[in-house]
Amino acid sequence: MSSLERFGGDREMRIGNAERDALADLLRASVDQGYLDLNEYEKRVDVVMAAKSVGEAAPALVDLPAYHKILDADEPEKLGTPDWIKWLWFGISIPIGINLGVWLILLFTIGAVYFWPAWVVAPLVVVATALTLAERTIIRPAEERKRRERLRRKRNSR
Structure with a gap:
């Protein structure tokens, strides 16, 4: 090319x-x-x-x-993963980690325990995944279009 x-x-x-x-x-x-x-x-x-x-x-x-x-x-630089997505996943990892830690402690101290952290993990992962997919499929393409249009206007103004 x-x-x-x-x-x-x-x-x-x-x-x-x-x-x-x-x-x-x-x-x-x-x-x-x-x-x-x-x-x-x-x-x-x-x-x-x-x-x-x-x-x-x-x-x-x-x-x-x-x-x-x-x-x-x-040429505009490519958009990276926004900070809010990174912080979202970091944020949900904290309660997930705490719940899994408590569950593992119970598992090793009292034996077989029902996997109750699933009730915490599943909703958090579903919401974070939905927001990440929305950013990748809706927000990011719109931002790319805006950036290409600004670049096109800049080139045409020369």
Whole structure:
């Protein structure tokens, strides 16, 4: 997958004059930094200016470090597990641990004991699992959409 595919998401996505000009500026900066000579610059600018889609412009840019720096700076970091999910699971582990500890003490002191901690463990695990699944399937995708939209607006404002 080329860098332009990551940027555009689709090799067939059309680019306009503003994108072509920005890419030509990037090529010009690459000449100034010594990555391209003037002959190669002219060939690449011709490719970029003739490009109608992301896929057509990709060959002129994919090997330039400056282009990769721009793309890497614009890519949002992946969302990790939110702190509230971590604290939720830590929080339910405390009463579960206490109940299992008491049950084990009773088991080893008086013998076979009914597994009553299940009445504590089951509801806590069900609620924590439901909240975790809601975060993964509803909240996280909504946050990702918002972040992609902010990034798209930021790119379009340039």
